[in-house]
Amino acid sequence: MPSTDKSEEAAVTQSERHSSGRSRDDRYDAQRIEAKWFERWQNNPQLYAAEPHSAKKKYYVLEMLPYPSGVLHMGHVRNYSIGDALARYMWMNGYNVLHPMGWDSFGLPAENAAIQNNTPPRQWTLGNIAKMKAQMKRLGFAYDWSREVTTCLPEYYRWNQWFFLKLYEKGLAYRKKSKVNWCPQCATVLANEQVLANGCCWRHEDTSVEQRELEQWFLRITRYADELLRDLEKLPGWPEKVVTMQRNWIGRSEGALVDFKLDYTQPHHGFGPAGATIKVFTTRIDTIYGATSIQLAPEHPIVNDLAAGNPELRRKVDQLIAEQRKAKEKGDIGEIEKHGVPTGRYATNPFNGEKIPVWVANYIVMDYGTGAIMSVPAHDDRDYEFAKKYNLEIRLVILPITEGEETMAEPVLPFTAHDGMLINSGPFSGLSCEDAIEKMTEHAEKGGFGNATVTYRLKDWGISRQRYWGTPIPMLYCEKDGIVAVPEKDLPVILPENVEITLAGGSPLARVPEFANATCPKCGGPARRETDTMDTFVDSSWYFYRYTDAHNDRAPFDSKIVQYWFPIDQYIGGVEHAILHLIYSRFWTKFMRDMGLVSNDEPVERLFTQGMVIKDGAKMSKSLGNIVSPDEMVVRYGADAARLYSLFAAPPDRDLDWQDSGIEGIQRFLGRVYRFVFRNAAAAHVGTATPVRAVEQSSAARAIQRKLHQTIKRVTDDFQGRWHFNTCISAIMELVNVLYASEDAIAQGAVPKALLVEVQRDLVVLLAPFAPYLAHELWEMLGQKESLLKAPWPKFDPELAKEEELEIPVQINGKLRSKIVVPADATEELVIERALADEKLRAATAGKQIAKKIYVPSKLLNLVVK
């Protein structure tokens, strides 16, 4: 928030600079105007309230809610300026607009702040919210604050707990052991973001982070994997990029599971599970006759068994595990050099009974498929590379289909294409790959050693966090009854305050006996409370439903109200949320639909992802010292200028390179608008209220009228479609330039008052979505009594936008040679006639033959000469 004293200081210095005799009011003083309207808007909390029941069409525009770090940055300003412009545009078009804001207010930074400043997380968070809310209000964003949602308050998070119980009832929440990052020095779990590139702890740079197994709660998002994938097709209003990212994230792949039996021979190699089954996942069962080894992930359970009695193998496998972990931490698991170890054991290919060696390899990962593959060097890049290195057999079983040739050429290995024909594959030889996949899967199913399956990259969502500042998971552990859910009537499980937050020893809540010790609701005996809290992505998965019915204390929301407002018509936010937040939200919606709470399949109709705000070619950051503070911009140039510039400097979907001199130009433009209306507003008070529909006579009046309607069209079209607000604002600038060029004519009375009134009023309305403070000031200056917020958007009239004369460029052989001026309704014949009469063109075509005349109506004439 710009502290009041700061703003006043700036206002004073500005007044002093300009106090040179001019009348005070013809100077655009953003601070004075914005202070005045800020005051009025504060005193009217109902101003931006959505109507609960309305005959109007609804429009739900939403910007992603911020984490309350304590200060808005330019990325926020850009995000909210886009949303606010749209909300205001929709209001002026007569819609019942829902435009809410809230706070994603659980999360780790509050705990860090608690440790650093000895401030309780709640106090720190609520203080930050107050600061940021004040900043938003100062920027003039039109939010319905009566619906504000703060996720860290019990009236919100109790519904997280309620949903969790419902998920648990439906078997969609479950507990299982899972790996977490553990720092032995801190004695706590670390988020992935807290593990450094070298695999060490962010606080102890010489301490390697370990992987530990912990019992964690998971949500079964994978049950919806297919629908989440399929319904991406129902989202034409989403950026292609985001849809693709989600598709890849879900990562569906069809294939088959095939069982290879581990054999009994060579028992001296350990006490491994002779006769055990190795399940492999393959998308190319058609290549199975070419399998010459089995490759297991180093962390595969069978490998553990095989290595149990074999210290040498154990040592080598551990090394493979270390290599994988290192590569994973560096983020380039694909770059790791392939290594492997033979186990000395064999497994049987169920298709041909062949015994093939079983290896452990570092290029197989445990968390995809089954963690085991059949290696087919002839038809897979990675298997080929591995086989070459370790001299394993490479057996060709697919030949490329070459049309019209008798003999088939041996392909260059590895041959991985699908359009081939099987050879050396027993009864399946001669089939195409496609047919073979079907027949061989069938064969495996009949034989009981395999089946068709679908694998996803998407994993179930682990929501347990060993942290304090989050929603308590409403579960109990009773010695007698085991895992017991907290009964609904006992919700919310309140997050206790005055908890000592340190980095030592796992979940802070576990050290609060009043919290951790509870009574079992089943047997009345002692029970231990779950002391982990929920991932904050749970909070943001459904918050936008809560806005529609924010004060409901009997349910998360009323389904009827949600049905009126959903789906969200337009959601706007950073592309960094393209995967997690947006996929979790979609999952949550589908779960709520299956519960019968909502009737929409998808939460968001249209999604818009804005670009980043950068400076000097780099993302703004403290370490680079290139941060631009919104507060400072507001004090120096005003909220309108800051907002308008954030829309003007680049199309909203692209990155925006912030330039201080650019915002100065915007401030100058706002000044030009202000001064024009200041000088010409008087006319408005005696002007007519009816729009000018007749074509004006004087050329100055015509020019103004024409430009006005062209501008209305450009701005309106952009709101309807591609949202290039930068060009909308350019268009308004051009209109203002025309008005300035007409000032002599206006002074001479060549522009009728009615038009002068209309052009000013429309100009102010066109500007209102982008620069609301100035627009309101000028609206009042024009003597308008009704609210600008819901003033009708001007109508474009093509008749009035029409040019009378056109300048037609004339090309000869595609090169511009001259321009001719013709009446706007000129026929092709007339244009050609004029062109042939043009001196330059006559000179250029002299002595040559015109072979072809290409006329693009109103656009261009091209003469092809020889």
Added chain:
RNA sequence: GCCGGGAUGGCGAAAUUGGCAGACGCAGCGGACUUAAAAUCCGCAGGGGCCAAAAGCCCUGUGGGGGUUCGAUUCCCCCUCCCGGCACCA
């Protein structure tokens, strides 16, 4: 490696359907106003050449190379670089 997005003056950018490349703004230059400066208003402005200068004219120009077309920033093929996402995905 795969999938997206991008590359246009000194800078941010525009050209919405294959039709005048550079709208609008910044920075720059010139002029008006002023004792002066600021502010404001008006004008010039891709690069190069012919020219003393101006007007005018010519050539050239949208990352590079090729193609389609009367005509390409826009469509097709190949390549380079930058940004984002995913990644031994079996």
